[in-house]
Amino acid sequence: MRILILGGDGYLGWPTALHFSVRGHEVAVVDNMLLRQMHTERGTESLTPIQSLQERVATWRQRSELDIHTFIGDLTDGEFTDHVVREFAPEAIVHYGEQPSAPYSMIDRQHAVFSQTNNVTGTLNVLFAMRDHAADCHLVKLGTMGEYGTPNIDIEEGYIEIEHRGRKDTLPFPKMPGSFYHLSKVHDSHNIHFACRTWGLRATDLNQGIVYGIETDETAGDEELITRFDYDEAFGTVLNRFCVQAVIGHPLTVYGEGGQQRGFINIRDTLQCVDLAVSNPADGGNFRVFNQFTEVFSVLELAETVRAAGAQRGIDVAVEHLPDPRVEAEHHYYNPRADRLRELGLVPRLLSDELMQSMLGIIERYQDRVIERAILPTTSWRPAEGTSGV
Amino acid sequence: MRILILGGDGYLGWPTALHFSVRGHEVAVVDNMLLRQMHTERGTESLTPIQSLQERVATWRQRSELDIHTFIGDLTDGEFTDHVVREFAPEAIVHYGEQPSAPYSMIDRQHAVFSQTNNVTGTLNVLFAMRDHAADCHLVKLGTMGEYGTPNIDIEEGYIEIEHRGRKDTLPFPKMPGSFYHLSKVHDSHNIHFACRTWGLRATDLNQGIVYGIETDETAGDEELITRFDYDEAFGTVLNRFCVQAVIGHPLTVYGEGGQQRGFINIRDTLQCVDLAVSNPADGGNFRVFNQFTEVFSVLELAETVRAAGAQRGIDVAVEHLPDPRVEAEHHYYNPRADRLRELGLVPRLLSDELMQSMLGIIERYQDRVIERAILPTTSWRPAEGTSGV
Numbered sequence: 001m002r003i004l005i006l007g008g009d010g011y012l013g014w015p016t017a018l019h020f021s022v023r024g025h026e027v028a029v030v031d032n033m034l035l036r037q038m039h040t041e042r043g044t045e046s047l048t049p050i051q052s053l054q055e056r057v058a059t060w061r062q063r064s065e066l067d068i069h070t071f072i073g074d075l076t077d078g079e080f081t082d083h084v085v086r087e088f089a090p091e092a093i094v095h096y097g098e099q100p101s102a103p104y105s106m107i108d109r110q111h112a113v114f115s116q117t118n119n120v121t122g123t124l125n126v127l128f129a130m131r132d133h134a135a136d137c138h139l140v141k142l143g144t145m146g147e148y149g150t151p152n153i154d155i156e157e158g159y160i161e162i163e164h165r166g167r168k169d170t171l172p173f174p175k176m177p178g179s180f181y182h183l184s185k186v187h188d189s190h191n192i193h194f195a196c197r198t199w200g201l202r203a204t205d206l207n208q209g210i211v212y213g214i215e216t217d218e219t220a221g222d223e224e225l226i227t228r229f230d231y232d233e234a235f236g237t238v239l240n241r242f243c244v245q246a247v248i249g250h251p252l253t254v255y256g257e258g259g260q261q262r263g264f265i266n267i268r269d270t271l272q273c274v275d276l277a278v279s280n281p282a283d284g285g286n287f288r289v290f291n292q293f294t295e296v297f298s299v300l301e302l303a304e305t306v307r308a309a310g311a312q313r314g315i316d317v318a319v320e321h322l323p324d325p326r327v328e329a330e331h332h333y334y335n336p337r338a339d340r341l342r343e344l345g346l347v348p349r350l351l352s353d354e355l356m357q358s359m360l361g362i363i364e365r366y367q368d369r370v371i372e373r374a375i376l377p378t379t380s381w382r383p384a385e386g387t388s389g390v
Numbered sequence: 391m392r393i394l395i396l397g398g399d400g401y402l403g404w405p406t407a408l409h410f411s412v413r414g415h416e417v418a419v420v421d422n423m424l425l426r427q428m429h430t431e432r433g434t435e436s437l438t439p440i441q442s443l444q445e446r447v448a449t450w451r452q453r454s455e456l457d458i459h460t461f462i463g464d465l466t467d468g469e470f471t472d473h474v475v476r477e478f479a480p481e482a483i484v485h486y487g488e489q490p491s492a493p494y495s496m497i498d499r500q501h502a503v504f505s506q507t508n509n510v511t512g513t514l515n516v517l518f519a520m521r522d523h524a525a526d527c528h529l530v531k532l533g534t535m536g537e538y539g540t541p542n543i544d545i546e547e548g549y550i551e552i553e554h555r556g557r558k559d560t561l562p563f564p565k566m567p568g569s570f571y572h573l574s575k576v577h578d579s580h581n582i583h584f585a586c587r588t589w590g591l592r593a594t595d596l597n598q599g600i601v602y603g604i605e606t607d608e609t610a611g612d613e614e615l616i617t618r619f620d621y622d623e624a625f626g627t628v629l630n631r632f633c634v635q636a637v638i639g640h641p642l643t644v645y646g647e648g649g650q651q652r653g654f655i656n657i658r659d660t661l662q663c664v665d666l667a668v669s670n671p672a673d674g675g676n677f678r679v680f681n682q683f684t685e686v687f688s689v690l691e692l693a694e695t696v697r698a699a700g701a702q703r704g705i706d707v708a709v710e711h712l713p714d715p716r717v718e719a720e721h722h723y724y725n726p727r728a729d730r731l732r733e734l735g736l737v738p739r740l741l742s743d744e745l746m747q748s749m750l751g752i753i754e755r756y757q758d759r760v761i762e763r764a765i766l767p768t769t770s771w772r773p774a775e776g777t778s779g780v
Contacts (some may be wrong), residue, residue, distance in 0.1 A: 078499050109468050109518040116514065117507045120577070124506065124570075128499040131773065152559035153552060162543060162552055162564075167723070169542035174552075174561035175580065176587075180514075183584055187510070187577040190565065194573055197566075198717045198771055327588045333557070381588055383521065 003278065004090035005029045006075060006097030006126065008068075009036070009053040012142070012211065012270055013096040014227045018218035019271045020278075021066045028069035028088045029053070030097060034118075035228075038104060039235070044374040046228035047244060047366050048214065059224045075122030078129075085129035085137075092278045093130070095141045097122055098184070102146070103325075103379045104234045105181035112180040119184035120191065127195040138281035139192065139203040140274060145263045145293060145336060147186045147207060149176030150329050155336035158205060158289020173289075178328055179381070189289075196287035203286075204277045208270065209263030209293025212239035213355065214362050216268050227267075229363075232374035239264065239302055241375065243356075246310040246317045247363045248370050253377070256324030258300030261334035263293025266349045276344040291338040294348035309356035325377040393668065394480035395419045396465060396487030396516070398458075399426070399443040402532070402601065402660055403486040404617045408608035409661045410668075411456045418459035418478045419443070420487060424508075425618070428494060429625065434764040436618035437634060437756050438604065449614045465512030468519075475519035475527075482668045483520070485531045487512055488574070492536070493715075493769045494624045495571035502570040509574035510581065517585040528671035529582065529593040530664060535653045535683060535726060537576045537597060539566030540719050545726035548595065548679020563679075568718055569771070579679075586677035593676075594667045598660065599653030599683025602629035603745065604752050606658050617657075619753075622764035629654065629692050631765065633746075636700040636707045637753045638760050643767070646714030648690030651724040653683025656739045666734040681728040684738035699746035715767040 003020045007013040008029020021027045031053055039045050051059065057068045069088065073080040075097050085093075098119040099105065105115035123141070130137050148155045151174070161170045172193065175186045195201045219225045230236040231244035242252045265273075273292045282288040297305075303319045310317035324330065342348075349355070393410045397403040398419020411417045421443055429435050441449065447458045459478065463470040465487050475483075488509040489495065495505035513531070520527050538545045541564070551560045562583065565576045585591045609615045620626040621634035632642045655663075663682045672678040687695075693709045700707035714720060732738075739745070 078503065109515065112518070113468065113511050113514050116510055116577075116581075120506055120510065121503050124503050125499065128502070151561055153554040153557045153561075156554075160552070160554065160564075162550070164543040164546075164550065167543045171541055171543075171564035172566065174550075174564055176562065177580065177584065180581075180584075183577075183580055186580055187506075187573075190567065190573050190576055191506075191570070194567065194570075199773075383589075 001091045002026045002089060004084070004088055004093045006093060006095045007031060009033060010096055011228050011230065012267065014056065015216040015219055015267065016094055016271055016274055017068055018060060018225065019216065019275065021060065021068055022064060022218055028071060030071045030073065030075065030084055032072065032074040034099065042232070042234055042374070044232040044371055047231055047363065047369055048226045048229045049366070049369065050226060050228045051224055056225060075125055076118055078125045081125040082129045082133065086133040090134060090137050092138045092140060092281070093126065094274055094278065095123070095126060095139060099181065101234045102179035102181040103377070105179050106381055107379050115181050116184045116187065120187050123188045124191060127192065127201065130201055131195065131199045135201065138278065139201065140277045141188065141192060141203060141205050143185050143189055143205045143207040144182060145207050145209045145291060146182040147175050147177050147189065148173065148336065149178055150332040150334055151176060152333050157291045157337055157340055178326065193287040196285055200285040202282040202284050204282050204288045204290060206273060206277060206290055206292045209265045210237045210239065211265055211267050211270055212237065213267035214359060216271055232371070233377050233379065238299060242302060242306040243359050243363055244370060245375060246306050246315055247360055247367050248372065250372065250375060251318040251320035252303045252306060253375065254299055254303050254319055254321050255326060256321065256330040258303060258321065259298055259331040260328060261296055261298045261332065263336055263338065264295050264297055264351065265293045266355065269294055269346065269349055272346055273341050276341055276346060280344050290340045291336055292341060293338055295350055296334060305351065305356065309353060309360060312357065313360060322377065325380045327381040391481045392416045392479060394474070394478055394483045396483060396485045397421060399423060400486055401618050401620065402657065404446065405606040405609055405657065406484055406661055406664055407458055408450065408615065409606065409665065411450065411458055412454060412608055418461060420461045420463065420465065420474055422462065422464040424489065432622070432624055434622040434761055437621055437753065437759055438616045438619045439756070439759065440616060440618045441614060446615060465515055466508055468515045471515040472519045472523065476523045480524060480527050482528045482530060482671070483516065484664055484668065485513065485516060485529060489571065491624045492569035492571040493767070495569050496771055497769050505571050506574045506577065510577050513578045514581060517582065517591065520591055521585065521589045525591065528668065529591065530667045531578065531582060531593060531595050533575050533579055533595045533597040534572060535597050535599045535681060536572040537565050537567050537579065538563065538726065539568055540722040540724055541566060542723050547681045547727055547730050568716065583677040586675055590675040592672040592674050593678065594672050595677065595679045596663060596667060596682045597679060599655045600627045600629065601655055601657050601660055602627065603657035604749060606661055622761070623767050623769065628689060632692060632696040633749050634753055634760060635765065636696050636705055637750055637757050638762065640762065640765060641708040641710035642693045642696060643765065644689055644693050644709055644711050645716060646720040647711065648693060649688055649721040650718060651686055651688045651722065653726055653728070654685050654687055654741065655683045656745065659684055659736065659739055662736055663731050666731055666736060670734050680730045681726055682731060683728055685740055686724060695741065695746065699743060699750060702747065703750060712767065715770045717771040
């Protein structure tokens, strides 16, 4: 299959490209190096010493004799996006190509506006390019479980049947996202749904939980192919950040009481889920939504897991409760469903001690690269009380 | 009260400014003349021979000895928006300042992207300016009933109590908007709701039906103060367009079978509703949603009403069914609620024969100005079948 990976230089995009390449698909990646540029802006970088995209593609060619096409450019440039889709004629597009950070989107007005216009415009351009040049192509779009927020009812997968005053309909599940970034994903979902209804496009929205892990089958043990690994306040997700904190002897930074529950998923399972979505495309005109996580943990549970894993390595891990920089419920009902990917065959790799030890081991290898200044939260959702991160 | 009208040069913005000015409020208007520029792009213009904003403000000063402050600039310019809010220090902001046309947003990729980035960015900038310089100010934002689409259940006002698997929550009413313009309004609603939850701002979203009518108390009979009146494919709403068609002897252009039901409201009632919202502000932290229409008609019912009104004036009005350029249900359940503005005191002016005769009379006065080419739909929601409007 011809598979186009948008954001193919990223934490998930790069391993996804290798995953499909090694399985005999024709793969092209698009990236404008936005994430590297945002790290430069923030004075941070990946824990793992990643090579340039161009270098990694060359290395992959040496290792595998497989070509990955690269298109360097910005999805918000409609002519560029049009050109890529016309030229490569993808049968599936896996779309990770967005500004991915909630804290970054909350820094100030400019960052909020950038996050929304960047993500919404890029996705609109992809939809128009599909409509005009690849109408049968299947869009697999990375959304987030954060689109739903934490409602007091079970979270279904994208839609909910509502019975109201004696009548019934199945409608989009109501969204209560928690940052301008999460809002951008909600906007995308509405736009993609409309394009499916109106133009007959086919799409799958993967509302993903928080990803953890470093290695995948294709990158394991090969430093020149390794993917990026972020642990900083803006781009590091919570479990990855906790593991880095444990290794360098920094207290685990739990925001508030740590009762926030979220869905989590191993990076290897991300690839499994994306593969299942690509291999089982949505029908034409159908906007399908899968919730993509394998386990639910509270932040405090995660901290305890990391503390226990550290203890096994002789590391004494402290847990520190910081005032929550976000506006979010610290205790809430949380019961999201995630049945559809399992129905397609997902076999989850749950968070194990073995995985924890492997992650901590890899982090130890690179611990001299940790920029400690970048760990503590500086961006507050409540601007009057916090300090600006800029 | 200090009231800032965004989009104060528009069909509703200008009469709203006069309405509050004559009632003793201090009024400022913001506009970048976008609507005039879009008309220039499309080769169309207002049926009524409106003066420039600056000229109308000067005329108003002569007539009333009342000043209306003007800020000429673009809300997507964050520094400008910040400056206006800091300078004028509004207690209420009435926000009409958006690209208002569904067909315009559907012309092509560029118009879709423009409609969304323009509307979303402008509103984000307003929210940040409020947060930083006018945290107690009440935002009265014009939304649209089109955000809801036509679900098979009663449409509530903004929120719905959902009982699901034995639990309950009141959540945002699910949205199924029908164009990139309508989607931009859904995006705005989510962004404003977030700003209220997160920063404690107060806002009222007025999900307005389709407005009809020309005159208001302040503009009636004074050609130098008259508001714009659009009848073209892009900016003319259905009843206004039908009335112009009747006067010039053009068949009424019913899209498809005409079974589409929508909420409608008289322009004078728009002012009444906005006044009620401004006079009864939302609480801090509260994102309040009112559905703002007074009657529901099908498009075919409207056509019959216009035909009957024409007959009284001796005009023989034909009705023509065109293939629907939009993707929308031509027959559907439709029962939206609109109780909250009535509870605040709205006394509706229903669509009457008297109003129809008055509209037709005013249109006859300007019928030589009608640009007939601009009436038929050229923008199709289904691009393969339609012709591009550009």
